[in-house]
Amino acid sequence: xxxxxxIFGMGLLVFLNRYVFLEPRxxxxxxxxARQFLGFAVPxxxxxxxxxxxxxxxxxxxxxxxxxxxxxxxxxxxLVVFTRNTLLSMLLSMAFFFLLRWWM
Amino acid sequence: MxxxxxxxxxxxxxxxxxxxxxxxxxxxxxLAGSMAIEANLTPLQGQGLSGIVFAGAAQLxxxxxxxxxxxxxxxxxxxxxxxxQHLLYGMSLRSVISPLPGRWRMGLGFLLTDELFALISAHDxxxxxxxxxxxxxxxxxxxxxxxTLAGIVLGKSIPGLEHLxxxxxxxxxxIALITPLVRNVPTVVCVAVSLFCSVLFSYWQxxxxxxxxxxxxxxxxxxxxxxxxxxx
Numbered sequence: 451x452x453x454x455x456x457i458f459g460m461g462l463l464v465f466l467n468r469y470v471f472l473e474p475r476x477x478x479x480x481x482x483x484a485r486q487f488l489g490f491a492v493p494x495x496x497x498x499x500x501x502x503x504x505x506x507x508x509x510x511x512x513x514x515x516x517x518x519x520x521x522x523x524x525x526x527x528x529l530v531v532f533t534r535n536t537l538l539s540m541l542l543s544m545a546f547f548f549l550l551r552w553w554m
Numbered sequence: 555m556x557x558x559x560x561x562x563x564x565x566x567x568x569x570x571x572x573x574x575x576x577x578x579x580x581x582x583x584x585l586a587g588s589m590a591i592e593a594n595l596t597p598l599q600g601q602g603l604s605g606i607v608f609a610g611a612a613q614l615x616x617x618x619x620x621x622x623x624x625x626x627x628x629x630x631x632x633x634x635x636x637x638x639q640h641l642l643y644g645m646s647l648r649s650v651i652s653p654l655p656g657r658w659r660m661g662l663g664f665l666l667t668d669e670l671f672a673l674i675s676a677h678d679x680x681x682x683x684x685x686x687x688x689x690x691x692x693x694x695x696x697x698x699x700x701x702t703l704a705g706i707v708l709g710k711s712i713p714g715l716e717h718l719x720x721x722x723x724x725x726x727x728x729i730a731l732i733t734p735l736v737r738n739v740p741t742v743v744c745v746a747v748s749l750f751c752s753v754l755f756s757y758w759q760x761x762x763x764x765x766x767x768x769x770x771x772x773x774x775x776x777x778x779x780x781x782x783x784x785x786x
Contacts, residue, residue, distance in 0.1 A: 453595055454602070455626055456629050457603055458606065459629075460603075460609075460630065461606035463633050463634055464608070464609045465664055467634070467638060467644075468640040468643070468663045469644065469659070469663035469664070469666075470644060471644030471648050472647065472648060472651045472652050472662070472663045472666075474652040478648075480645070483776075484645075486776055487772055487776045490744045490772040490775040490776060491642055491643070491768075492671075492676065492732070493735050493736065493741055493744050493745050493748070494744050494748045494768045494769070495643075495668070495768040495772075496732050497728075497732060497745045497749050498639075498771065499752075500724075500725045500729060500749070500752075501753045501756065502752055505753045506756055511757055518722075523726075526725075526726050526733075527729060530730050530734060536730045536731065536734070537730075540726050540727055541574075543729070544722065544726050547722045547726070
Protein backbone atom coordinates (compact mmCIF):
# COMPACT_ATOMS: atom_id res chain seq x y z
CA UNK A 451 0.00 0.00 0.00
CA UNK A 452 2.84 2.31 0.98
CA UNK A 453 4.53 1.69 -2.39
CA UNK A 454 1.45 2.80 -4.33
CA UNK A 455 1.16 5.92 -2.16
CA UNK A 456 4.79 6.72 -3.01
CA ILE A 457 4.18 6.13 -6.73
CA PHE A 458 1.08 8.34 -6.91
CA GLY A 459 2.65 10.99 -4.65
CA MET A 460 5.76 11.12 -6.86
CA GLY A 461 3.62 11.20 -9.99
CA LEU A 462 1.63 14.14 -8.66
CA LEU A 463 4.74 16.10 -7.58
CA VAL A 464 6.56 15.56 -10.87
CA PHE A 465 3.47 16.52 -12.87
CA LEU A 466 3.01 19.70 -10.80
CA ASN A 467 6.69 20.60 -11.36
CA ARG A 468 6.19 20.16 -15.10
CA TYR A 469 2.78 21.77 -15.42
CA VAL A 470 2.61 24.74 -13.05
CA PHE A 471 4.21 27.32 -15.36
CA LEU A 472 2.27 26.06 -18.37
CA GLU A 473 -1.01 27.07 -16.69
CA PRO A 474 -2.27 30.32 -18.28
CA ARG A 475 -4.32 31.26 -15.19
CA UNK A 476 -1.13 31.46 -13.15
CA UNK A 477 -0.62 35.22 -12.90
CA UNK A 478 2.89 35.44 -14.21
CA UNK A 479 4.15 37.67 -16.96
CA UNK A 480 7.73 37.18 -17.98
CA UNK A 481 9.57 40.45 -18.48
CA UNK A 482 12.50 40.95 -20.83
CA UNK A 483 15.01 40.13 -18.06
CA ALA A 484 13.27 36.82 -17.31
CA ARG A 485 13.21 35.97 -21.01
CA GLN A 486 16.92 36.73 -21.36
CA PHE A 487 17.62 34.57 -18.31
CA LEU A 488 15.55 31.67 -19.68
CA GLY A 489 17.38 32.01 -23.00
CA PHE A 490 20.29 30.36 -21.20
CA ALA A 491 18.16 27.40 -20.08
CA VAL A 492 19.19 25.06 -22.90
CA PRO A 493 23.00 25.42 -22.63
CA UNK A 494 22.83 25.74 -18.82
CA UNK A 495 20.59 22.77 -18.04
CA UNK A 496 21.85 20.36 -20.72
CA UNK A 497 25.46 21.07 -19.69
CA UNK A 498 24.56 20.36 -16.06
CA UNK A 499 23.21 16.95 -17.13
CA UNK A 500 26.38 16.15 -19.11
CA UNK A 501 28.90 17.26 -16.45
CA UNK A 502 28.56 14.32 -14.03
CA UNK A 503 28.25 11.78 -16.87
CA UNK A 504 31.56 12.92 -18.40
CA UNK A 505 33.65 13.72 -15.31
CA UNK A 506 32.19 11.26 -12.80
CA UNK A 507 31.80 7.88 -14.50
CA UNK A 508 30.62 5.29 -11.94
CA UNK A 509 30.08 8.16 -9.47
CA UNK A 510 33.82 8.72 -9.02
CA UNK A 511 35.61 11.88 -10.01
CA UNK A 512 37.89 11.20 -12.98
CA UNK A 513 39.85 14.21 -14.27
CA UNK A 514 42.55 12.20 -16.06
CA UNK A 515 43.09 12.72 -19.78
CA UNK A 516 42.56 9.04 -20.56
CA UNK A 517 39.03 9.09 -19.18
CA UNK A 518 37.18 7.73 -22.26
CA UNK A 519 34.12 9.89 -21.51
CA UNK A 520 36.24 13.05 -21.52
CA UNK A 521 38.19 12.16 -24.69
CA UNK A 522 35.02 11.17 -26.56
CA UNK A 523 33.27 14.38 -25.48
CA UNK A 524 36.14 16.44 -26.90
CA UNK A 525 35.87 14.42 -30.11
CA UNK A 526 32.11 15.09 -30.19
CA UNK A 527 32.65 18.87 -29.81
CA UNK A 528 35.32 18.87 -32.55
CA LEU A 529 33.03 16.89 -34.87
CA VAL A 530 30.15 19.34 -34.39
CA VAL A 531 32.45 22.32 -35.00
CA PHE A 532 33.95 20.86 -38.18
CA THR A 533 31.02 18.97 -39.73
CA ARG A 534 28.10 21.16 -38.50
CA ASN A 535 26.06 17.95 -38.55
CA THR A 536 24.40 17.05 -35.25
CA LEU A 537 23.37 13.48 -36.03
CA LEU A 538 26.66 12.51 -37.72
CA SER A 539 28.71 13.94 -34.83
CA MET A 540 26.59 12.06 -32.31
CA LEU A 541 26.95 8.71 -34.05
CA LEU A 542 30.68 9.07 -34.82
CA SER A 543 31.54 10.16 -31.26
CA MET A 544 29.57 7.20 -29.86
CA ALA A 545 31.46 4.85 -32.20
CA PHE A 546 34.73 6.46 -31.05
CA PHE A 547 33.73 6.00 -27.38
CA PHE A 548 32.92 2.31 -27.69
CA LEU A 549 36.08 1.62 -29.75
CA LEU A 550 38.12 3.43 -27.11
CA ARG A 551 36.53 1.46 -24.26
CA TRP A 552 37.12 -1.79 -26.11
CA TRP A 553 40.72 -0.87 -26.86
CA MET A 554 41.71 0.50 -23.43
CA MET B 555 -5.65 18.48 -47.99
CA UNK B 556 -2.10 19.31 -47.04
CA UNK B 557 -3.24 20.99 -43.82
CA UNK B 558 -4.88 17.69 -42.82
CA UNK B 559 -1.67 15.86 -43.55
CA UNK B 560 0.53 18.34 -41.72
CA UNK B 561 -0.17 17.16 -38.15
CA UNK B 562 0.65 13.59 -39.03
CA UNK B 563 3.84 14.58 -40.86
CA UNK B 564 4.93 16.74 -37.93
CA UNK B 565 4.13 13.95 -35.46
CA UNK B 566 6.23 11.46 -37.46
CA UNK B 567 9.13 13.93 -37.71
CA UNK B 568 9.07 14.35 -33.92
CA UNK B 569 8.87 10.59 -33.39
CA UNK B 570 11.93 10.09 -35.62
CA UNK B 571 13.88 12.94 -34.03
CA UNK B 572 13.65 11.38 -30.55
CA UNK B 573 14.73 7.84 -31.59
CA UNK B 574 18.47 8.35 -30.83
CA UNK B 575 17.71 9.75 -27.36
CA UNK B 576 15.16 7.00 -26.69
CA UNK B 577 17.84 4.41 -27.40
CA UNK B 578 20.33 6.36 -25.29
CA UNK B 579 18.08 6.01 -22.24
CA UNK B 580 17.42 2.28 -22.84
CA UNK B 581 19.89 1.14 -20.14
CA UNK B 582 18.20 3.36 -17.54
CA UNK B 583 14.77 2.08 -18.53
CA UNK B 584 15.95 -1.52 -18.24
CA LEU B 585 17.56 -0.68 -14.92
CA ALA B 586 14.39 1.03 -13.63
CA GLY B 587 12.48 -2.19 -14.37
CA SER B 588 14.99 -4.70 -13.02
CA MET B 589 15.80 -2.63 -9.92
CA ALA B 590 12.11 -2.41 -9.04
CA ILE B 591 11.86 -6.22 -9.06
CA GLU B 592 15.07 -6.52 -7.08
CA ALA B 593 13.66 -4.11 -4.46
CA ASN B 594 10.65 -6.45 -4.07
CA LEU B 595 8.15 -4.23 -5.87
CA THR B 596 5.48 -6.10 -7.83
CA PRO B 597 5.78 -5.99 -11.65
CA LEU B 598 2.72 -3.73 -11.75
CA GLN B 599 4.32 -1.29 -9.31
CA GLY B 600 7.55 -1.30 -11.34
CA GLN B 601 5.62 -0.49 -14.50
CA GLY B 602 3.46 2.02 -12.60
CA LEU B 603 6.55 4.03 -11.68
CA SER B 604 7.46 4.48 -15.34
CA GLY B 605 3.86 4.96 -16.44
CA ILE B 606 2.80 7.44 -13.75
CA VAL B 607 5.99 9.18 -12.59
CA PHE B 608 7.95 9.03 -15.89
CA ALA B 609 11.16 10.59 -14.52
CA GLY B 610 14.23 8.37 -14.81
CA ALA B 611 16.56 9.73 -12.12
CA ALA B 612 13.77 10.16 -9.56
CA GLN B 613 12.50 6.62 -10.22
CA LEU B 614 15.92 5.01 -9.71
CA UNK B 615 16.58 6.97 -6.53
CA UNK B 616 13.10 6.26 -5.15
CA UNK B 617 13.50 2.52 -5.74
CA UNK B 618 16.84 2.63 -3.93
CA UNK B 619 15.23 4.52 -1.03
CA UNK B 620 12.25 2.11 -0.84
CA UNK B 621 14.71 -0.78 -0.71
CA UNK B 622 16.59 0.99 2.09
CA UNK B 623 13.36 1.42 4.06
CA UNK B 624 13.04 5.22 3.71
CA UNK B 625 9.77 6.91 4.65
CA UNK B 626 7.30 8.34 2.18
CA UNK B 627 8.03 11.93 3.21
CA UNK B 628 11.77 11.75 2.56
CA UNK B 629 11.17 10.00 -0.77
CA UNK B 630 8.76 12.73 -1.88
CA UNK B 631 11.12 15.50 -0.77
CA UNK B 632 13.98 13.92 -2.71
CA UNK B 633 11.72 13.61 -5.76
CA UNK B 634 10.89 17.30 -5.51
CA UNK B 635 14.58 18.26 -5.40
CA UNK B 636 15.62 15.84 -8.16
CA UNK B 637 12.93 16.98 -10.60
CA UNK B 638 12.86 20.71 -9.92
CA GLN B 639 14.56 21.47 -13.27
CA HIS B 640 11.13 20.88 -14.81
CA LEU B 641 9.95 24.15 -13.28
CA LEU B 642 12.50 25.94 -15.46
CA TYR B 643 11.48 23.98 -18.54
CA GLY B 644 7.85 24.91 -17.94
CA MET B 645 8.74 28.57 -17.52
CA SER B 646 10.88 28.51 -20.64
CA LEU B 647 8.13 26.88 -22.75
CA ARG B 648 5.32 28.95 -21.19
CA SER B 649 5.05 31.30 -24.18
CA VAL B 650 4.38 28.48 -26.65
CA ILE B 651 2.44 25.92 -24.57
CA SER B 652 0.24 28.02 -22.21
CA PRO B 653 -1.96 29.39 -25.08
CA LEU B 654 -2.87 25.82 -26.13
CA PRO B 655 -6.19 24.15 -25.14
CA GLY B 656 -6.30 22.38 -21.77
CA ARG B 657 -5.82 18.82 -22.94
CA TRP B 658 -2.73 19.82 -24.96
CA ARG B 659 -1.25 21.68 -21.99
CA MET B 660 -1.88 18.73 -19.66
CA GLY B 661 -0.62 16.20 -22.21
CA LEU B 662 2.57 18.05 -23.14
CA GLY B 663 3.06 18.98 -19.48
CA PHE B 664 2.94 15.33 -18.47
CA LEU B 665 5.40 14.43 -21.26
CA LEU B 666 7.82 17.30 -20.48
CA THR B 667 11.16 15.57 -19.86
CA ASP B 668 14.79 16.72 -20.23
CA GLU B 669 14.76 15.08 -23.65
CA LEU B 670 11.56 16.75 -24.89
CA PHE B 671 12.86 20.12 -23.69
CA ALA B 672 16.19 19.53 -25.45
CA LEU B 673 14.43 18.99 -28.78
CA ILE B 674 11.71 21.66 -28.76
CA SER B 675 13.16 24.51 -26.71
CA ALA B 676 14.89 26.07 -29.71
CA HIS B 677 11.49 26.63 -31.38
CA ASP B 678 9.90 30.06 -31.05
CA UNK B 679 6.22 30.80 -31.45
CA UNK B 680 6.21 30.48 -35.26
CA UNK B 681 8.31 27.32 -35.40
CA UNK B 682 6.58 25.52 -32.55
CA UNK B 683 4.39 22.68 -33.69
CA UNK B 684 2.26 20.89 -31.08
CA UNK B 685 2.14 17.72 -33.16
CA UNK B 686 5.92 17.60 -33.46
CA UNK B 687 6.18 18.02 -29.67
CA UNK B 688 3.56 15.29 -29.14
CA UNK B 689 5.44 12.98 -31.52
CA UNK B 690 8.64 13.50 -29.53
CA UNK B 691 7.00 13.17 -26.11
CA UNK B 692 4.72 10.23 -26.81
CA UNK B 693 7.40 8.19 -28.60
CA UNK B 694 9.77 8.77 -25.70
CA UNK B 695 7.06 7.76 -23.21
CA UNK B 696 6.27 4.53 -25.05
CA UNK B 697 9.98 3.70 -25.45
CA UNK B 698 10.72 4.36 -21.76
CA UNK B 699 7.82 2.11 -20.70
CA UNK B 700 8.80 -0.66 -23.10
CA UNK B 701 12.38 -0.63 -21.79
CA THR B 702 11.02 -0.72 -18.24
CA LEU B 703 8.82 -3.69 -19.17
CA ALA B 704 11.85 -5.44 -20.67
CA GLY B 705 13.76 -4.76 -17.44
CA ILE B 706 10.90 -6.21 -15.37
CA VAL B 707 10.72 -9.35 -17.54
CA LEU B 708 14.49 -9.85 -17.52
CA GLY B 709 14.53 -9.19 -13.78
CA LYS B 710 17.86 -9.78 -12.14
CA SER B 711 19.53 -11.33 -15.17
CA ILE B 712 21.25 -8.20 -16.50
CA PRO B 713 24.21 -7.61 -14.18
CA GLY B 714 26.57 -4.69 -14.74
CA LEU B 715 24.32 -2.94 -17.23
CA GLU B 716 25.14 0.45 -15.74
CA HIS B 717 28.87 -0.13 -16.22
CA LEU B 718 28.69 -0.66 -19.98
CA UNK B 719 29.09 3.05 -20.64
CA UNK B 720 25.81 3.42 -22.50
CA UNK B 721 25.23 6.67 -20.66
CA UNK B 722 27.79 8.30 -22.94
CA UNK B 723 25.13 8.35 -25.65
CA UNK B 724 23.15 10.87 -23.56
CA UNK B 725 26.22 13.08 -23.20
CA UNK B 726 27.02 12.77 -26.94
CA UNK B 727 23.49 13.82 -27.87
CA UNK B 728 23.41 16.81 -25.54
CA ILE B 729 26.93 17.92 -26.57
CA ALA B 730 25.81 17.85 -30.21
CA LEU B 731 22.80 20.03 -29.24
CA ILE B 732 24.76 22.49 -27.05
CA THR B 733 27.91 23.08 -29.14
CA PRO B 734 26.19 24.99 -32.01
CA LEU B 735 24.62 27.34 -29.41
CA VAL B 736 28.00 28.41 -28.01
CA ARG B 737 28.61 31.39 -30.27
CA ASN B 738 29.19 34.29 -27.86
CA VAL B 739 30.97 35.05 -24.61
CA PRO B 740 27.90 34.95 -22.31
CA THR B 741 27.01 31.44 -23.52
CA VAL B 742 30.62 30.28 -23.02
CA VAL B 743 30.49 31.60 -19.45
CA CYS B 744 27.11 29.95 -18.88
CA VAL B 745 28.35 26.55 -20.09
CA ALA B 746 31.63 26.78 -18.17
CA VAL B 747 29.99 27.73 -14.85
CA SER B 748 27.26 25.11 -15.27
CA LEU B 749 29.83 22.40 -16.06
CA PHE B 750 32.06 23.27 -13.13
CA CYS B 751 29.16 23.47 -10.65
CA SER B 752 27.52 20.27 -11.88
CA VAL B 753 30.71 18.28 -11.27
CA LEU B 754 31.37 19.94 -7.91
CA PHE B 755 27.79 19.61 -6.61
CA SER B 756 27.54 15.99 -7.79
CA TYR B 757 30.85 15.28 -6.08
CA TRP B 758 29.31 16.69 -2.89
CA GLN B 759 26.26 14.48 -3.61
CA UNK B 760 23.72 17.28 -3.39
CA UNK B 761 20.20 16.08 -4.20
CA UNK B 762 19.43 19.14 -6.29
CA UNK B 763 22.85 19.34 -7.99
CA UNK B 764 21.31 19.42 -11.46
CA UNK B 765 18.96 22.36 -11.05
CA UNK B 766 21.36 24.37 -8.86
CA UNK B 767 24.27 24.08 -11.29
CA UNK B 768 21.94 24.86 -14.21
CA UNK B 769 20.70 27.95 -12.39
CA UNK B 770 24.27 29.00 -11.57
CA UNK B 771 25.25 28.72 -15.24
CA UNK B 772 22.15 30.59 -16.41
CA UNK B 773 22.74 33.37 -13.87
CA UNK B 774 26.39 33.72 -14.90
CA UNK B 775 25.41 33.89 -18.58
CA UNK B 776 22.68 36.42 -17.84
CA UNK B 777 24.98 38.72 -15.82
CA UNK B 778 27.70 38.46 -18.45
CA UNK B 779 25.14 39.35 -21.12
CA UNK B 780 24.10 42.46 -19.17
CA UNK B 781 27.70 43.64 -18.72
CA UNK B 782 28.47 42.92 -22.35
CA UNK B 783 25.54 44.95 -23.63
CA UNK B 784 26.28 47.92 -21.40
CA UNK B 785 29.79 48.16 -22.78
CA UNK B 786 28.82 48.10 -26.43
